[in-house]
Amino acid sequence: MSATKDLFIYNTLSKKKEKFEPITEGFVGMYVCGPTVYSDVHLGNVRTFTSFDIMYRYLLHLGYKVRYVRNITDVGHLLDDGEDRISRGARLDQLEPMEVVQKYTNSFHQMMDIFNTKKPSIEPRATQHIIEQIEMVQQIIDNGYAYERNGSVYFDTQKFHQEKKCYGKLSGRVIDELLSETRGDLKNQGEKNCPSDFAIWMKAAPDHLMKWNSPWSVGFPGWHLECSVMSTKYLGETFDIHGGGNDLKFPHHENEVAQNVGACNCEPANYWLHTNMLLMNGKKMSKSDGNTITPDELFTGDSPHVSKGYSPMVVKFFMLQSHYSSTLDLTDEALQASEKGYKRLMEAIKTLSTLSAKSEGNALDKEINDAVDMLDKHMCDDFNTPRAIASLFDIVSKINSLKEGHLDIRQVSAETMERLQKSFPSFIHDVLGLEDDILSGGNNDKLDGVMDLVLQLRQDARANKNWDIADKIRDGLAKHQIVVKDGKEGTTWTLN
RNA sequence: GGUCGCGUGGCCGAGUGGCUAGGCAGAGGUCUGCAAAACCUUGUACACCAGUUCGAAUCUGGUCGCGACCUCCA
Numbered sequence: 001m002s003a004t005k006d007l008f009i010y011n012t013l014s015k016k017k018e019k020f021e022p023i024t025e026g027f028v029g030m031y032v033c034g035p036t037v038y039s040d041v042h043l044g045n046v047r048t049f050t051s052f053d054i055m056y057r058y059l060l061h062l063g064y065k066v067r068y069v070r071n072i073t074d075v076g077h078l079l080d081d082g083e084d085r086i087s088r089g090a091r092l093d094q095l096e097p098m099e100v101v102q103k104y105t106n107s108f109h110q111m112m113d114i115f116n117t118k119k120p121s122i123e124p125r126a127t128q129h130i131i132e133q134i135e136m137v138q139q140i141i142d143n144g145y146a147y148e149r150n151g152s153v154y155f156d157t158q159k160f161h162q163e164k165k166c167y168g169k170l171s172g173r174v175i176d177e178l179l180s181e182t183r184g185d186l187k188n189q190g191e192k193n194c195p196s197d198f199a200i201w202m203k204a205a206p207d208h209l210m211k212w213n214s215p216w217s218v219g220f221p222g223w224h225l226e227c228s229v230m231s232t233k234y235l236g237e238t239f240d241i242h243g244g245g246n247d248l249k250f251p252h253h254e255n256e257v258a259q260n261v262g263a264c265n266c267e268p269a270n271y272w273l274h275t276n277m278l279l280m281n282g283k284k285m286s287k288s289d290g291n292t293i294t295p296d297e298l299f300t301g302d303s304p305h306v307s308k309g310y311s312p313m314v315v316k317f318f319m320l321q322s323h324y325s326s327t328l329d330l331t332d333e334a335l336q337a338s339e340k341g342y343k344r345l346m347e348a349i350k351t352l353s354t355l356s357a358k359s360e361g362n363a364l365d366k367e368i369n370d371a372v373d374m375l376d377k378h379m380c381d382d383f384n385t386p387r388a389i390a391s392l393f394d395i396v397s398k399i400n401s402l403k404e405g406h407l408d409i410r411q412v413s414a415e416t417m418e419r420l421q422k423s424f425p426s427f428i429h430d431v432l433g434l435e436d437d438i439l440s441g442g443n444n445d446k447l448d449g450v451m452d453l454v455l456q457l458r459q460d461a462r463a464n465k466n467w468d469i470a471d472k473i474r475d476g477l478a479k480h481q482i483v484v485k486d487g488k489e490g491t492t493w494t495l496n
Numbered sequence: 497g498g499u500c501g502c503g504u505g506g507c508c509g510a511g512u513g514g515c516u517a518g519g520c521a522g523a524g525g526u527c528u529g530c531a532a533a534a535c536c537u538u539g540u541a542c543a544c545c546a547g548u549u550c551g552a553a554u555c556u557g558g559u560c561g562c563g564a565c566c567u568c569c570a
Contacts, residue, residue, distance in 0.1 A: 046570085321518080390519080401534085405535095483533085
């Protein structure tokens with residue numbers, strides 16, 4: 001694959017689909033806002049990071065050299081009452097703050113592995129960049145866009161907007177409306193010049209657990225600052241792609257842009273991508289209001305929201321059947337549908353590997369090649385995984401028809417077959433990051449041996465028209481989730 | 497209240513100014529000892545009301561409903 005294909009992506013900044021043109025030909029810098037590690041990840045995080053993983057994989061597939069930075073937020077994220085999320089986690093679990101961070105970072109990584117996502121190139125932590133954050137606060141002060149009050153430092157949104165005219169550009173906010181809003185119950189509201197101003201350095205209360213020395217106070221950095229700092233450090237003042245969940249658009253990303261422009265006088269990213277929310281029961285899946293199911297509950301089926309467990313790859317496949325920019329409603333029925341479709345897809349990979357074309361014939365070549373071409377065409381259209389998957393199923397039908405003899409394999413040239421056998425599994429495994437995690441027949445030598453024997457005995461019974469024995473074997477195996485299928489070219493079996 | 501988005505057939509979910517999305521489920525058929533799987537065919541659709549247009553589910557306006565953000569959230 002080459003980087004010559006035109007990729008179009010929807011840019012939140014322009015609210016349009018734009019042709020992707022990297023700053024440096026052949027290279028992509030991508031920053032994605034990672035999780036705050038104060039508790040276990042939930043499915044919404046998984047959807048977001050899976051979506052960006054697909055983009056990362058596809059950029060690699062196109063031949064780009066990608067530096068993918070995804071941070072870990074381990075400080076500075078305030079709750080309603082002003083308490084740091086990590087500190088609260090530490091207090092509740094009776095752990096050191098860094099123990100909390102390590103614990104949930106580990107479980108986050110584990111879950112990302114379970115969903116078969118690639119690791120980012122760099123995974124910086126906010127607390128490892130306190131010095132840089134202090135430097136950026138100073139830069140913003142020096143440029144006149146921040147002011148110090150009682151040891152805290154606030155970003156001056158009004159002055160910034162008057163001079164730069166860009167506050168609100170990303171999220172579509174109108175600053176005058178923000179100004180009129182009062183949030184009297186917010187901490188330190190009284191210190192700000194203006195309600196829309198936000199803290200970039202916070203003076204810590206004496207009992208605050210995570211705090212550092214700074215020119216202004218012993219305190220901690222504002223939440224939005226870490227991303228501004230770490231993206232700049234690892235990707236430069238302006239880089240290609242910045243991503244995150246829709247719910248971060250405002251205030252997080254808007255403020256991030258303001259900080260970068262305020263410090264460096266240039267916009268941080270050329271393309272802003274936002275993934276949409278995962279819903280359950282038609283509402284945003286959210287830990288804070290209890291409308292949630294954990295990944296583990298989904299895998300085991302131990303939840304009132306599902307009738308059974310679903311494997312991680314089925315869940316991932318379910319997610320990829322919708323576009324990243326659309327909301328997705330998680331329902332048991334939809335998961336069941338995805339599970340069946342997913343099995344069919346995985347079966348087709350196996351079937352394809354058994355096909356061989358030796359002829360020169362070409363009646364089917366164009367159809368097959370066109371279908372394969374569609375995979376890239378759809379991915380280049382703003383990473384349209386649902387359409388790409390639809391094309392995959394077009395190919396599945398072809399594969400099965402060839403196997404069953406409904407399509408004549410002599411009409412497929414060896415060259416086309418080779419391309420199909422290479423690109424079909426490769427797209428599923430390398431681009432979509434799907435692996436076969438439910439059909440395990442074939443990777444256990446002992447079971448394979450036993451099954452060979454059992455099916456041979458059954459075949460003997462069938463040859464003698466001893467249907468009772470044959471059916472007894474089949475029914476007995478079914479009780480152990482082994483499904484026997486009698487095909488034209490012999491009997492196969494799969495684990496359910 | 498402000499801003500934005502959405503409303504597609506039984507379910508999930510794409511897309512487009514005129515041509516089948518796809519998956520699952522339903523119906524009929526082929527295959528099979530039967531079954532499963534697979535394949536073929538097939539029905540049900542674009543919230544409502546106007547307007548623009550030769551033509552709109554797709555564009556515009558209004559109505560209703562839903563959601564997100566505005567406050568920690570992917």
